[in-house]
Amino acid sequence: MSTVVESPLRKIWDRAGILVVLLVLLVGASVFQKNFLSSNNLINSLGLSVTSTGIVACGMLFALAAGDFDLSVGSVAAFGGMIAAVLMSKDYSPVVAVAAALGAGLIVGAINGFVIAVCGVNALITTLATMQIVRGLAYILNDGNSLGASKPAFAVIGNGTMPLWILLACLIIFGLLLHRTVYGRNALAIGGNREAAHLAGVPTRKVQIAIFSLMSMLAALAGVVSTSQLQLGDPKTMQGLELRVISACVLGGVSLTGGVGSISHVIIGVLIMGTVQNVMDLRGVSTFWQYVVIGSVLLAAVLVDRLKTRGKS
């Protein structure tokens, strides 16, 4: 079999098509959108809109890499925020409140992971169930009412550029975990071929439980950050977060069938979603139309990807 030489342009498009889209989008927004480049907009509007999605996407990246996904993250984020707010209203210190929120997330995730990996129930059903259970628990915590959370020590978490630093830390930690550790490599192997990984000696169950535990802990963290920003614990918040997060990952190039994924995919996907959203906010596009646009962007991205791979086979 002989090899046909591909044009360099084609190569760049094949390797980094979505990155090109992001760059065009950023340049376009900088040139044509007034105030896009202002530090106030970059930090407070764009920055804040990407933190929740970005933090949770770090965990979702692992779930998707291993061939699963988690629908319960929105509920867990609300639950985590509510736990922190409720504990602080009972005069616990912010440190305890945050630790309890993250711990609760970890427990929900461990349950998800156990049911999926050990009992063998599929991830869709399991996390669909816990999504509703946990949302219910979030309401129960304060009788369905939101709750102020304005202790100064707690407000630090969501103040100024802090959420962005937290996001950056998550991206670095989970990037290293995926690309440089055996845990990350095992997650990808499970997504690539679970049976082969099991037979090759990969502790598949442990890895899956770890993935879901970390995933929910990140969701709770996102909930805590947002509660701190808004100084309000709200059981109704973060509805549909799971879909935004999965959309961002897929948009960036993480495969839904597992085995393929990289932290750069997450960064690109989250930034594209965030930029589109931010520009629409700045232009005063109504939220109703924003849904239509965001959905269309996702559909267009996966269609382009599909055409790209079809051209090859």
Place this chain on the structure above:
Amino acid sequence: MPLQFDQIGKSFPGVRALDGVSFEALEGSVHALMGENGAGKSTLLKILSGAYQPTEGRLVLDGKALVNRATQDALDAGVAVIYQELQLVPQLSVAENLFLGHLPSKFGWTDRRKLHAEAKRLLALVGEDIDPDTAIGKLPIAQRQMVEIAKALSRDAKVIAFDEPTSSLSSREVERLFEVIARLKSEGRIVLYVSHRMDEIFRVCDACTVLRDGKQVQTFEQLNAITPDDLVRAMVGREVNTLNSYRPRPIGEVALKVEGLEGHGLKSPMSFDVKRGEIVGLFGLVGAGRTETLNLIAGLSSAKGGTLVLNGESIASLNPQAALKRGIGLCPEDRKKEGIVAIASVTDNVNLGARKAFWIHGKAERTYAQSRVDQFRVRTPSVDQKIGNLSGGNQQKAIIGRVLGHDLKVLLLDEPTRGIDIGAKSEVHDIVRALAETGVAVIVVSSEMPELLGLCDRILVMEGGRLTGELPHSDATQERLLELALPGKTL
């Protein structure tokens, strides 16, 4: 009128899969297509079935050019291709599968009575007496294949092509298949037959076209005028030592003793042992319990009773992870499903499961993978290549390299050369012999008797979930093996 392949060429982006393939398959004859994996046989079949369009050239049937824009066109023109992975819907009944796409109907309703009667008639043509209302999924593979042939007959196919039809059949089922093929031939149909198995080619086929690297090497019009060695030479372009080259080697003390093993697939407790440096074969028909035995030893399924004694130490029930830690490694039968992570690199596949640290050591992993690639002559452009892009034989060698990452004491091989070409086959055999010489105890499951006879110091035979006999190399012949493997002849 013959089926003509006229200068068929096929290019994919970056790859020239077929180049100027021209030959004729005659009516009332069986024409074999041979070649190593990647030679272009599957591509040619896919062009025949309309799944691919040729880039150049044309197919001519009955003097008319055959233009298959889609698989439906090929079916309408009377061409049926029976693939290795059968194209049946497991939940539907036999009858519904037979007429899928052209169910008999009355005023838009399925005509169940006619469906049933027609299905019965077609099944009788292939000598099967199956209830047409049975769900396909409940039939054994061999019967499903017969249904597939009957399906081709339901459209009165003029050309029937078989892709590795015997790869999952037992010897007796193979005989049935050959009878049916002989009948198709006597009815004047054109049969194309793709296989790696030399003995089958010489039994069933009249003519043979050999492909290599997408090009046609040679077409032998009269198979009975040549020898298997001629074919092998044409396929690989060089001499290969034949499979029957048993060499005795020093054998040590018992490495693994299996006592009263019970579990899924076994009808009575199994006891046997394998010594250091020994290669023990496990022969039997499909469903004899051979794969199940290996899975129990490797901890892939959990044993319900019995003990494993490894180097004098009794070991508790295992999972694959624990088994590997103790030095028991399995290379599974279904490479794609259980062996490789197709989208990951050779390096990743070779190191999978053997990693002990927290961080990945990229350089060390690549060096290790490269050493296995060199040692086993795995043909890959680099260790960063996706393993799914390699041929079956090279994948198998990489998987053996993977279990060697553990301190291997017992190597379990399940059909190690199924579906891989002759050149790679003899290389895999050399690897297994070399490992045994270093003191590894090896158990090989295979359905190919020549393979076991050439490789093993001792062959155990199973039938219906029981051990029925044991033959040292000196006593083992194909006749003896079959005698023990056939039902109703328990010792």
